[in-house]
Amino acid sequence: MENKKREAPLFAWPWENLDNSKYFLYGPLVGKVLYAVYKQEINKNDVWCLHILILFALRALVHQLWSTYSNMLFLNRAHRINPQGVEFNQIDAEWHWDNFLILGAIMAWLSYLSFPFLGNLPMWDMRGILCCLILHLGISEPLYYWLHRLLHLPTLFEKYHWLHHSSKVTNPFTAGQGSLLEHLLLCLVIGIPTLGTAFIGYGSITLMYSYILVFDFLRCLGHSNVEVIAYHLFEAVPLLKYLIYTPTYHSLHHRDMGTNFCLFMPLYDKLWNTMNANSWDLHKEISSRTNSRVPDFVFLVHGVDVMSAMHAPFVFRSFSSIPFSIKPFLFPMWPYAFIVILVMWVKSKTFLFSFYYLRGGLHQTWVVPRFGFQYFLPFAAQGINDQIEDAILKADKIGVKVISLAALNKNEGLNGGGTHFTEKHPNLRVRVVHGNTLTAAVILNEIPKDVDQVFLTGATSKLGRAIALYLARRKVKVMMLTLSTERFLKIQKEAPPDCQEYLVQVTRYQAAKRCKTWIIGKWTTPREQYYAPSGTHFHQFVVPPIIPFRRDCTYGKLAAMKLPDDVKGLGSCEYKMGRGVVHACHAGGLVHLLEGWKHHEVGAINVDQIDVVWKASLRHGLKPS
Template identity: 35%
Template sequence: MASKPGLLIDWPWQKLGNMKYVVLVPGLVHSVRSFVTKEERERDITVLFILPILLWRLLHSQLWISLARYQTSKSKHRIVDKGIEFEQVDRERNWDDQVILSGILTYVVVMYLPGSARMPLWKWNGLVLTILLHMGPVEFLYYWFHRALHHHFLYSRYHSHHHSSIVTEPITAVIHPFAELMVYFLLFAIPILSMLFTETASVGVMVGYVTYIDFMNYMGHCNFELVPKWVFNIFPFLKYLMYTPSFHSLHHTQFRTNYSLFMPIYDYIYGTMDKSTDKLYEDSLMGRKETPDVVHLIHPTTLQSFYHLPPAIASLASEPYSSRWYLSMLWPIPYGFMLFTSIIGSTITVERNIFDKLKLQTWAIPRFSFHYLSSSQKDTINSLIERAIFEAESEGVKVLSLGLLNQGEQFNGNGELYLHKHPNLKIRIVDGSSLAVAVVLHNIPEGTKQVLLRGNMSKVVCAIVKNLCERGIQVGVVCKDNFDKLKLRIPTELWINLLISTSYTQKVWLVGDGELSEKEQRRAPEGTHFIPCSQFPPKKVVRNKDCIYYTTPAMLIPKALQNVYSCENWLPRRVMSAWRVAGIVHALEGWDTHECGDIMLDTQKVWLASLSHGFLPMLDHPLI
């Protein structure tokens, strides 16, 4: 929102929320109806191109979002080396409004303007006219309008909304108040209307011009330099006709320079070219070598979770994961991602964070949860994890933490497999089990005398049970096999507090891996606390007994942890899983030991270390 909002800053369909695309329905219905009802010689196929063009523009935008987020997480060519936060993601959530507006205007033009009907696919004279009009009136008028927007009166009422993003993403390019964007549309309409009135219009040139505007807009705001220097060495005059991401990035940091749209020639003519433009371009192109200190290794869970990864759909990544029906129709895309990454045989960098002087990255193994449950995929996935460890080791990473099923006990022995194969690793491998145990123990309500254990056995579960038995808290186990396994893993003097229970009367349930059935949950007493002690949450089904469902073991992160703009799986904003936090704390404390296999650190020591670095318990935020 602008600092002093002016007139017409809100979009007309703003109150429709996610239903805003219905405003395109009248135009779509009218165009299809006119095509179907008219005789063959009068039909205008042009109207059928509008919807595919709008879909192409949405896809084009998404491709730039994914590319920019991936590059700024891993690439050394970042221009502004700062982070973005959830506030910016929320402010830029309506980036598709300009696509909707263009759709409405296109339907109106096709229906009512002469020359728009039955356009040919291509006309060279229309292309020449568009180039000349864009280089002249469009770029010239934009330059002076843009300078006017930086006058205090207009800036505070309109343009400050766009400049709220110092660190830009591609879609920052189209984040403007409604009135401001309408002026831009009028400017870009000059070549389009001129082609229509001179009967030189064609579908190809129209689509090409709109794609050019989108491409240059998104490139200028992508925050990494990608224009190679040889382009300007071979064609020196292009420096006046084509800007670079670093050119426009300076406008967002300096404000009073580099006003041009896509062609810097007008900044050269009127003396507003920033003096540091060339140096920033060369520095950004050269890049800076950066080695992460900590890497957290994850994987997508379900097919839909692919869209919640930070480089995917920005709005979804900024919210806790939840299933959405429309994503089910896009299942080929996650499979395509998996196939592509299988060919290149590597992990994907999906996020980059900064915590004081500590540099953090999140890497994703290109496999889904159901692959980890398949015995045929076991060797392949372990090879990918092993390769990620070697890559991190070669880059000088200090700590690699294993997230989700990358540390499965039946899969690789909580990471012990890699230590057995490579005992001389300098990088420290952390499974985070000690902090996960500490978080679960601190979630158990005061005064608890009995707990019920559900789910499969794991390293974390056994450590929790041992600690509870030491406190004199009775642990009821439903499954006889799990009861026998626990007796083998805790001292005999603690067996007195371990019992088989099928009454389901306990009001604190510890939920490990494995399905917690709806039938069992309905047998829980009123007010039961369901506390996960695994990396996956139980499915919530009881809604009428005031039951409390906790998140999986996690902690609130400190404000000093920056560039956090996505949610970790199903966790709320600015909350990290205990396994991920454990790797960060391990590096902060400089602990020179692995934590994997049967190795566990002192639970209380890890807990206090986490608190000392600003991580906070979620005692006031128990609900999923």
Template identity: 65%
Template sequence: MPKTAPFSAWPWENLGIYKYMLLGPLIGKVVYSKLQRNNDVARDWCFHLLLITVLRCYLYTWYTNICNMLFLTRNRRIIPRGVDFDQIDREWNWDNFIILQALIASLSIYMFPQTFANLPVWETKGLLAIVVIHVLVSEPLYYWVHRFLHGNYLFTPYHSLHHSSTVPQPVTAGSTTFLEELLVTTVIGLPILGCSLSGYGSKTVIYGYVLVFDFLRCFGHSNVEIMPHWIFDYFPLFKFILYTPTYYSLHHSDMNSNYCLFMPLYDAIWNTLNTNSWVLHKKISLDAGKSTRVPDFVFLAHVVDITSSLHSPFVTRSFSSMPYNARLFLLPQWPFAFLVMLVMWARSKTFLFSFYNLRGRLHQTWVVPRFGFQYFLPFASKGINKHIEEAILRADKLGVKVISLAALNKNEALNGGGTLFVKKHPNLKVRVVHGNTLTAAVILNEIDVSVKEVFLTGATSKLGRAIALYLCQRGVRVLMLTLSTERFKNIQGEAPANCRKNLVQVTKYQAAKNCKTWVVGKWITPGQQRWAPPGTHFHQFVVPPILAFRRDCIYGDLAAMKLPDDVEGLGSCEYTMGRGIVHACHAGGVVHSLEGWTHHEVGALDVDRIDVVWKAALKHGFRPVSSIPK
């Protein structure tokens, strides 16, 4: 969009979050008048404008959230692609139009104080008047304004931004330029002003018209078809009175048709009606409820804690598009999230969380409705395994090729790293993968080849064992922190005879006081970190990551990989990971799927496959996080 185009940029474009201070005078007027006990018209309407502004923001936000509840809407989506980071960033300031209209409305009140001074709460004639003005004035006006914006000279500077959103969502309605929104403000403002000036206005009519107007815009931009086709079969004329999400979506794919605001009647009158509108609508409506495209790969995740459960596209789309971090605005939502947790614990099933496309293959994330702390409750293990087993069997029934288990879903004490399910169901067609082979590969390739000694915590875990065996074969002396001599001896016995001397059992952190390479697989306290010498590099595969306590040491990231550049439709971050970055176990499952490997990857890691998996990941365009510039 050219910067030189007049009225294309928003006047407060550089204010960032401080743009909401533009509403400060309205708040100040309400507070001042309240303190002075003045009941003037301006104070009264400033309060109403603020309330309407808040209601409008909530309407667009929650309609968008509902559209992103894929477990409810997946079979009713018109455009099957996901909303990516680029679209989210373009629509970041979607609420600019609400601020603009609040400011213009306040100006109108000061210009016509007597008109708004004595408006009743309800006026029946006002309802009829505003409908008539909308149908006869706003609808045709919007049609022609919209059509002119698609002209050769106006489209690129003023309307192309809106059409750059390939997957419409309710907030896409606000992805507009300043001039475009001034014109839309005229369309929504004329019925309100006309009705009020005619003497038929009322507060209920104003509230109702604005919110219904916004609801219908959300409805059309939702990309979720909920209008049943039988309505148009029984009442054919109704198809010209109210558009559908399918009808609007065709305008994004065929920009020379379907220009109407809400009523296709005007497209029919001026011959711009897309002839496929009702055929496509009926097809999508009839297909709703049927199984959609089967994913090739499923990542079976779980919720970490209560606040991180709010880091999802169907709670706050913008927040989920950034790496998770505890924020103050999450605190008021905590009680609600806690109640949802109890409901999920009691009766919820695994649900679809997000999806993306890679190399023409659909990859989905399913979430087990269990929170992190629940995995450590002895009485909860049976129920958790039941949920995981149901998800695996569901994936097998659907025809999913690979299902990868995240973090605690593959806990050794819980199900032996997935071994329990493979043994119980030996005829599974879906491949069950824990992805830890690639996790080990990422950690090992972060350790410089010049390193000759490593201190390893969590040494007898699946990952710790594999890392120890791999390093000892590379000639590295591994100090394995473990109190279990038996488990240490078992691992040492797996090493080649000429390498066993490289594995050394230690029982205290003091043993590593001269070792500058620590691989942390078990959470360590700041006190335990004190034993590391200055300049120590902490590599880690522990969740949650250890605290960066030492300023004189280097703290590596959790084992993670950047997805290939050709991934499509990815618009949410995986927990604390950056955009397009996933945990290494997730990436390991994707590589398993892309390679078409037919074996299960469960239980103990095959050390001989670490290099094989690593080379396959690099071949497919995955990159370790450590190689990405900060």
């Protein structure tokens, strides 16, 4: 059905099949400017090409900055209009939101070829501001209004305008989501004030830049899904609400498509009786909010490094919607990201990172502004624990039911796997969960049932201990790599008497040269991997994962679970995980919430709970990744 809709004339973009190669269409403009600089002979044509490139780079920046703000949930979550997040399918549909920028560049060049006098425009002319404003208010605004209403006629809507309204949650990039015909009409709307002022004789380069950038700014504002205009402003100056629309006002057009057609001025909806009756009441309600919905579940994470910090949804939405990997475009941004990280360290406040809905409950990810290497600095331990404790107490205060600690936030040496907090605050209502029980369950269920021996590194860690005891109960021989006989014997004594013989201490990797099932819980070098026999499979729970050095062996991924199919609002990937996949400790916290368990899951893993948690996760629709 959608393909049939796309067959309408002037619906598809001419460069649609080029994918990201479409940016080569800017090549002639770039080449012309570079050649002129190289020859040091810059004429009017070259200057106009340079203006086109600068202007459309700035237009893209306006949209990106608005998208960044729109996704800064820690700043604007209370004033979000549609509380649902932008999902993967919408991000994919809007992936080429910037097609209209290429069209604009082409139209700007064609305008110059048709009207060469544009190359003689002065840098500034004050008279042009008033002239441009009159042309916009008197022609562009009403023209857009009626063109917009025409696009909502059943025939035209089904052929063209449906694409724009297919986005469930408005976003600054949604402003660029539309058919070729719609953006040709938009070029006409923009061209009347800019070219019209130039024809009258009052045009200027500054006016061209200012009008187009303000136009984009206001379009992004309307699609931002965050109310930024205070209702007190309209109460103080009532006429103002007819001269400038708000994000709430435009959002109502996406809910009730028979109302609020204006470009930027609700005056025209008022004149032609298409204003939504709920416009001002809803605006007052949203702009006056002070609190957002309390989440049922919080996953408390931390940064890994500067590069991965740029995987945040408020940096590049499209980049965060795919598993993290280092890309060339990240390197020039490294210094700026580092400065932001320094500011975060100074502020030292936990902030909201992302969210999604599952079974009607709101699930959020909060971030502690600390990065991997800091967790291994002895003098930083107290400060990190203070921030984690502050997040737990905040969650407890606002009514969060479960808070799950990710990765290093539950480090045994840092806070005893969370026991430090539950012992210090015995009356916590929020349940503190490390989620490692499900992590152990995922690893154990990856191991084939016919395996009779395994080699385990990180054997005396929290996860290593639980895995060893569980496998011993299954009568699987576990070669536990550890130099500490005392710690080994302590774990061995925890096993049932008839299972203790299956736990064997080894002190060298050479002991596993005939074992084809390795479980890696401690960083293993390529040299150490060399002792594994050909055909070995490396299961692992070490962070970061080991380097896949052996081509004659296979390597498992970190323990993870795929979220249920009914999850809503999810549009970012969790670090290197695929879409809809989360780390097992994250999933473990979800299961704790969905089961309604009232105990804290901190400290040592209860081996008896491993199967219980595994079965519960499957019952709630989570699947091994």
